[in-house]
Amino acid sequence: xxxxxxxxxxxxxxxxxxxxxxxxxxxxxxxxxxxxxxxxxxxxxxxxxxxxxxxxxxxxxxxxxxxxxxxxxxxxxxxxxxxxxxxxxxxxxxxxxxxxxxxxxx
Amino acid sequence: xxxxxxxxxxxxxxxxxxxxxxxxxxxxxxxxxxxxxxxxxxxxxxxxxxxxxxxxxxxxxxxxxxxxxxxxxxxxxxxxxxxxxxxxxxxxxxxxxxxxxxxxxx
DNA sequence: CACTCATTTGGCCATATTGCCAAACAACCA
DNA sequence: TGGTTGTTTGGCAATATGGCCAAATGAGTG
Numbered sequence: 001x002x003x004x005x006x007x008x009x010x011x012x013x014x015x016x017x018x019x020x021x022x023x024x025x026x027x028x029x030x031x032x033x034x035x036x037x038x039x040x041x042x043x044x045x046x047x048x049x050x051x052x053x054x055x056x057x058x059x060x061x062x063x064x065x066x067x068x069x070x071x072x073x074x075x076x077x078x079x080x081x082x083x084x085x086x087x088x089x090x091x092x093x094x095x096x097x098x099x100x101x102x103x104x105x106x
Numbered sequence: 107x108x109x110x111x112x113x114x115x116x117x118x119x120x121x122x123x124x125x126x127x128x129x130x131x132x133x134x135x136x137x138x139x140x141x142x143x144x145x146x147x148x149x150x151x152x153x154x155x156x157x158x159x160x161x162x163x164x165x166x167x168x169x170x171x172x173x174x175x176x177x178x179x180x181x182x183x184x185x186x187x188x189x190x191x192x193x194x195x196x197x198x199x200x201x202x203x204x205x206x207x208x209x210x211x212x
Numbered sequence: 213c214a215c216t217c218a219t220t221t222g223g224c225c226a227t228a229t230t231g232c233c234a235a236a237c238a239a240c241c242a
Numbered sequence: 243t244g245g246t247t248g249t250t251t252g253g254c255a256a257t258a259t260g261g262c263c264a265a266a267t268g269a270g271t272g
Contacts, residue, residue: 039249052249053249
């Protein structure tokens with residue numbers, strides 16, 4: 001794999017990796033229902049505010065969400081809602097895995 | 107976020123996270139063109155065989171690929187080709203980000 | 213069995229990630 | 243200006259990840 005190919009895949013992987021964390025995936029899912037301010041998200045997740053802020057920064061730097069400051073608060077929203085398509089596929093992967101390990105299907 | 111919700115999102119995130127690495131993403135892309143043995147993949151990537159093997163194990167444990175031993179070799183193939191849908195979305199995220207930072211897209 | 217080829221596993225080190233706390237910032241209010 | 247609220251940043255410790263080497267395993271061959 002040459003250097004430029006590697007860079008190309010690394011760039012793509014960075015986007016996917018941003019979704020590869022339970023809390024961040026939850027944030028994306030919640031934002032699919034509309035914009036939310038950091039404090040709302042923090043209340044839902046229940047982690048430290050700074051933790052939420054850092055997760056949101058990861059999503060923002062990946063280009064998945066965008067932020068908008070209004071008054072005191074910062075509102076986050078999905079910038080590329082297509083990431084929601086990931087969920088359906090992930091569910092099917094998990095279903096497949098479950099039926100594989102369970103083996104008692106049918 | 108209660109314990110069971112957290113577990114649900116963590117499980118989903120584990121699948122996505124498995125794709126969140128340049129080399130693994132490349133492997134998935136290559137497997138989209140058909141099954142490959144480890145040695146073929148190793149030649150394409152150019153990393154140590156053990157490194158490839160471990161990346162493949164990550165993908166397998168996530169339920170994304172499956173392996174089949176035939177004779178001397180182990181052939182890997184996609185178990186859930188829907189993961190290929192990720193690529194299109196990732197491209198659009200990257201395009202969006204590029205046009206945002208570049209701003210000179212006219 | 214001894215030998216070879218293909219792959220996996222164990223170990224180690226360097227680096228990255230995560231989450232909390234504390235401190236810094238920014239916008240608004242009195 | 244000083245205070246309050248909402249958010250980000252810096253720093254640190256614990257943990258996870260990635261990649262190489264070496265050793266172990268497994269299948270096939272003579």
